[in-house]
Amino acid sequence: MGGIDLQRSLVEVLTGAGLSSGAAKAIWMPLPMILIVLVVTVGALVCTWLERKISAAAQQRIGPEYAGPFGILIPVADVAKLVIKQGTPPAKSDPLLYTLGPAIVFISVFLCFLVVPFGQNLLISNIGTGIFFVIAISSIAPIGLLMAGYASNNKYSLLGGLRAAAQSISYEIPLALAALAIAMMSNSLSTIDIVSQQADYGLLSWNILRQPIGFVIFVIAALAECERLPFDLPEAEEELVAGYQTEYTGMRFALFYGGSYANLVLAGMLVSILYLGGWELPFPIDQVGDMLGIAPSTAWWQIITAMLGITAILLKTYFFVFTAILLRWSVPRVRIDQLLDLGWKFLLPIGLFNLLLTAALKLALPSWFGG
Amino acid sequence: MVMIETKAERMVINMGPHHPSMHGVLRLIVTLDGENVVDCEPVLGYLHRSMEKIAENRTIIQYLPYVTRWDYLATMFTEAITVNAPEKLANVPVPRRASYIRMIMLELSRIASHLLWLGTFVADIGAQTPFFYVFREREMIYDLFEAATGMRMMHNYFRIGGVAADLPYGWVDKCEDFCHYFLPMVDEYERLVTNNPIFRRRVEGLGTIGREEAINWGLSGPMLRGSGIKWDLRKVDHYELYDELDWDVQWDTGGDCLARYFVRVREMRESTKMVLQCLKQMPGGSYENLEAQRMQAGPKSEWNSMDYQFISKKPSPTFKVPSGEHYVRVEAPKGELGVYLIGEDNVFPWRWKIRPPGFINLQVLPQLVRGMKIADIMAILGSVDIIMGEVDR
Amino acid sequence: MLKFLSKVGAYAKDAVQAAKYIGQGMGVTFDHMRRRPITVQYPYEKLIPSERFRGRIHFEFDKCISCEVCVRVCPINLPVVDYKFNSEYKKKELKSYSIDFGVCIFCGNCVEYCPTNALSMTEEYDLSTYDRHELNFDSVALGRLPTKVTEDPLVTPIRELAYLPKGAMEGHQVDHRQRRAGQRPEELMAESKEGTEA
Numbered sequence: 018m019g020g021i022d023l024q025r026s027l028v029e030v031l032t033g034a035g036l037s038s039g040a041a042k043a044i045w046m047p048l049p050m051i052l053i054v055l056v057v058t059v060g061a062l063v064c065t066w067l068e069r070k071i072s073a074a075a076q077q078r079i080g081p082e083y084a085g086p087f088g089i090l091i092p093v094a095d096v097a098k099l100v101i102k103q104g105t106p107p108a109k110s111d112p113l114l115y116t117l118g119p120a121i122v123f124i125s126v127f128l129c130f131l132v133v134p135f136g137q138n139l140l141i142s143n144i145g146t147g148i149f150f151v152i153a154i155s156s157i158a159p160i161g162l163l164m165a166g167y168a169s170n171n172k173y174s175l176l177g178g179l180r181a182a183a184q185s186i187s188y189e190i191p192l193a194l195a196a197l198a199i200a201m202m203s204n205s206l207s208t209i210d211i212v213s214q215q216a217d218y219g220l221l222s223w224n225i226l227r228q229p230i231g232f233v234i235f236v237i238a239a240l241a242e243c244e245r246l247p248f249d250l251p252e253a254e255e256e257l258v259a260g261y262q263t264e265y266t267g268m269r270f271a272l273f274y275g276g277s278y279a280n281l282v283l284a285g286m287l288v289s290i291l292y293l294g295g296w297e298l299p300f301p302i303d304q305v306g307d308m309l310g311i312a313p314s315t316a317w318w319q320i321i322t323a324m325l326g327i328t329a330i331l332l333k334t335y336f337f338v339f340t341a342i343l344l345r346w347s348v349p350r351v352r353i354d355q356l357l358d359l360g361w362k363f364l365l366p367i368g369l370f371n372l373l374l375t376a377a378l379k380l381a382l383p384s385w386f387g388g
Numbered sequence: 389m390v391m392i393e394t395k396a397e398r399m400v401i402n403m404g405p406h407h408p409s410m411h412g413v414l415r416l417i418v419t420l421d422g423e424n425v426v427d428c429e430p431v432l433g434y435l436h437r438s439m440e441k442i443a444e445n446r447t448i449i450q451y452l453p454y455v456t457r458w459d460y461l462a463t464m465f466t467e468a469i470t471v472n473a474p475e476k477l478a479n480v481p482v483p484r485r486a487s488y489i490r491m492i493m494l495e496l497s498r499i500a501s502h503l504l505w506l507g508t509f510v511a512d513i514g515a516q517t518p519f520f521y522v523f524r525e526r527e528m529i530y531d532l533f534e535a536a537t538g539m540r541m542m543h544n545y546f547r548i549g550g551v552a553a554d555l556p557y558g559w560v561d562k563c564e565d566f567c568h569y570f571l572p573m574v575d576e577y578e579r580l581v582t583n584n585p586i587f588r589r590r591v592e593g594l595g596t597i598g599r600e601e602a603i604n605w606g607l608s609g610p611m612l613r614g615s616g617i618k619w620d621l622r623k624v625d626h627y628e629l630y631d632e633l634d635w636d637v638q639w640d641t642g643g644d645c646l647a648r649y650f651v652r653v654r655e656m657r658e659s660t661k662m663v664l665q666c667l668k669q670m671p672g673g674s675y676e677n678l679e680a681q682r683m684q685a686g687p688k689s690e691w692n693s694m695d696y697q698f699i700s701k702k703p704s705p706t707f708k709v710p711s712g713e714h715y716v717r718v719e720a721p722k723g724e725l726g727v728y729l730i731g732e733d734n735v736f737p738w739r740w741k742i743r744p745p746g747f748i749n750l751q752v753l754p755q756l757v758r759g760m761k762i763a764d765i766m767a768i769l770g771s772v773d774i775i776m777g778e779v780d781r
Numbered sequence: 782m783l784k785f786l787s788k789v790g791a792y793a794k795d796a797v798q799a800a801k802y803i804g805q806g807m808g809v810t811f812d813h814m815r816r817r818p819i820t821v822q823y824p825y826e827k828l829i830p831s832e833r834f835r836g837r838i839h840f841e842f843d844k845c846i847s848c849e850v851c852v853r854v855c856p857i858n859l860p861v862v863d864y865k866f867n868s869e870y871k872k873k874e875l876k877s878y879s880i881d882f883g884v885c886i887f888c889g890n891c892v893e894y895c896p897t898n899a900l901s902m903t904e905e906y907d908l909s910t911y912d913r914h915e916l917n918f919d920s921v922a923l924g925r926l927p928t929k930v931t932e933d934p935l936v937t938p939i940r941e942l943a944y945l946p947k948g949a950m951e952g953h954q955v956d957h958r959q960r961r962a963g964q965r966p967e968e969l970m971a972e973s974k975e976g977t978e979a
């Protein structure tokens with residue numbers, strides 16, 4: 018178990034410069050948080066740009082073109098526009114809930130990134146509950162949606178909020194079941210352990226091969242949790258105008274918008290961590306290092322592996338994002354009863370079955386399914 | 389299925405006239421019980437422009453530019469009915485070539501209308517991309533229209549006794565090109581939409597209208613043919629020269645939204661084939677060929693006879709609608725488009741009653757959506773295919 | 782038990798089929814990603830309006846005989862023909878003529894019925910002003926000719942479908958100077974002559 022430990026290095030440097038170790042730690046503390054918030058925001062912005070570009074390409078259009086090379090600055094323009102736009106709460110809305118709603122959604126998504134690693138030690142905190150922390154926190158978001166829907170004093174918003182609540186409750190369970198099967202295999206809930214358990218044989222040891230059913234369940238449920246087409250019922254434009262965000266503009270809308278794309282990034286990262294080997298490359302990098310005769314503790318080798326790892330996890334994440342976007346522009350939307358049917362009558366039983374199967378396989382083939 | 393009895397207060401929501409998926413400015417007052425539709429009441433009239441009254445103080449020539457604003461997606465049909473009505477009343481002959489040109493234009497217009505219907509219908513149930521694809525092909529049809537008539541949508545092309553002008557050079561070739569290009573494109577739409585499980589589940593068995601019911605409601609067009617009735621005015625009324633073409637009425641027995649989808653998609657294919665046949669059988673062939681023959685054979689040749697004209701006689705601005713009354717109809721993409729015309733030997737018609745297919749088809753909507761989910765309103769409304777321009781007139 | 786298993790089998794088959802068809806749909810959208818965008822980047826690219834295009838109306842003052850036919854065939858009697866009867870020559874003298882393009886629907890009736898061809902339609906379609914009264918063109922404004930799309934150095938002209946060579950379906954891929962589909966009647970004649978001689 019190698020990997021660089023930035024915290025220790027930084028603390029060592031700072032104490033070397035004459036600071037007490039407590040002060041050095043205090044300086045360290047906010048850095049990763051700010052970094053993560055920035056990275057996630059940029060990731061979400063890239064997502065919005067990708068959405069435009071991919072949808073444009075799929076529809077034989079060009080998409081944003083003049084704002085920067087390939088229109089890459091369009092998300093910046095978007096944010097700038099939304100930030101300076103006046104917020105207009107509707108009459109008779111509940112002002113407190115109206116503002117709180119988007120904030121809750123946004124915060125809950127960003128909190129989840131606490132436990133999402135970009136590399137061996139590149140995460141804010143490696144807490145033991147890891148993946149369940151994500152599932153728990155992300156289910157706070159529907160409360161925010163419900164608040165927004167209720168506070169807007171608009172019937173469409175209310176319907177959208179209710180749909181969001183119903184949808185997220187029904188898809189939380191299959192999501193958790195799929196994650197549980199993974200946790201069972203790796204004997205841990207920690208995201209780090211889950212990835213390191215997939216490290217041994219490169220591509221061959223990724224969980225997608227051992228958990229194909231779980232992978233499908235997780236992807237479907239994650240899409241539903243992100244409220245993306247074909248499951249974007251809470252904001253179904255053709256039915257509910259814009260669902261819970263009907264009455265939102267300006268910064269509050271930006272929170273919803275940013276939150277939903279950050280959620281997509283989160284889903285992509287979770288999929289890559291749980292099923293696609295996280296920051297592991299398709300070939301075992303440590304063995305390559307051994308073969309080349311480089312000690313795993315060599316500094317430059319560590320930096321290279323860390324870089325490759327970050328690239329790998331981002332590639333995997335954005336592959337998921339790409340698929341989700343292409344899917345969004347290819348399929349119609351399901352109906353609310355069909356959505357719930359799919360959740361309760363299809364994913365839930367299959368999820369349970371998958372759990373049982375994993376348990377059985379774990380007993381039968383402990384070497385393959387984590388003894 | 390046993391359900392727990394809950395008593396909830398019903399919610400009345402107002403869909404339209406500015407709802408993103410309302411076609412035009414239709415307004416539906418929907419009573420909801422949770423996600424279920426209890427009642428639905430359409431409110432019309434936001435696009436009412438007194439089209440019938442306007443007709444009563446315009447000569448037919450003056451009125452022709454107006455009619456493309458009834459059903460602005462199947463514009464050629466409104467023009468066809470507007471010239472057919474006085475034509476039949478005054479017994480104006482239509483040259484064969486003109487009739488063929490008319491059929492080409494009508495069928496192209498039908499394709500354009502069905503294409504846009506397909507786009508909005510699929511967009512109504514959430515898939516946005518086909519909308520862009522159908523526009524690609526629809527633009528081509530409009531390019532063809534623009535070359536022949538001068539405008540993309542508001543053509544003003546049909547005239548009493550024929551059409552305004554012959555086809556331009558090279559038009560026949562390009563129209564053929566389009567037909568050959570278009571058929572594989574329909575396959576592509578079908579690959580994208582038809583078998584998609586989500587699409588299937590959203591439309592199959594939805595909004596079913598039985599055979600009897602469809603007749604009793606006075607439905608027409610794909611709404612009627614989707615319910616298992618082989619009724620197509622092109623075959624029934626034998627107007628223009630449709631009898632000279634080899635084609636079949638497209639119909640289906642399901643009676644649901646899926647059946648209507650199938651009928652329309654098949655009609656697009658059939659219309660393409662009809663256009664190809666027309667291009668081949670048109671007397672004189674392409675205009676450049678006709679010109680060449682005329683140049684070669686001199687002014688007295690058969691190439692200048694009635695059959696090869698694009699119009700029998702240019703109508704004078706003071707064309708009088710003879711006295712008498714009658715009802716004329718054509719098979720528009722949305723159904724039976726008719727005009728009840730009363731003339732009194734004046735330049736203005738005395739009465740010009742329009743029978744728009746969309747208006748008649750729309751009345752069945754409330755009974756179809758009752759008891760469905762709110763999302764189904766869009767799917768059913770989409771499958772009815774209304775254009776507010778002609779519903780409200 | 783058997784019944785249950787067969788049900789599960791059917792379910793699985795359904796799911797596989799669903800996945801297959803969704804994949805097929807995504808194949809279509811994915812395939813479009815490699816096709817050239819068909820959008821015309823107005824105002825950097827412009828379509829060349831067709832020859833029969835009914836744009837802003839051009840009026841030749843000297844040709845007009847003040848017969849007012851254009852007014853009578855216009856759906857809204859729009860053209861304003863201001864004339865005075867000159868008793869000396871026994872003729873109508875046109876004083877001014879105007880059409881308000883804020884109201885005109887470009888139906889072309891006036892052009893079609895004008896007995897002296899004083900009216901014609903240009904290819905100008907982008908009539909936009911800050912004040913709608915600026916669209917009320919008098920006989921001087923009506924006499925101006927629009928700039929051609931093909932002669933504007935800032936614009937890439939693109940042809941519409943009907944003017945492309947045979948077989949070409951997309952204006953972007955064809956140079957706008959290429960010859961369009963269809964032969965000239967003279968060529969057809971020459972061809973048929975050759976045919977009869979041979």
Ligand code: SF4
Binds near residue numbers: 854860880889
């Ligand atoms: S184009 Fe039509 S509307 Fe315009 S002035 Fe001429 S006749 Fe009137």
Ligand code: SF4
Binds near residue numbers: 851860896899900
């Ligand atoms: S119809 Fe022609 S000649 Fe007569 S008034 Fe109008 S523009 Fe002048």
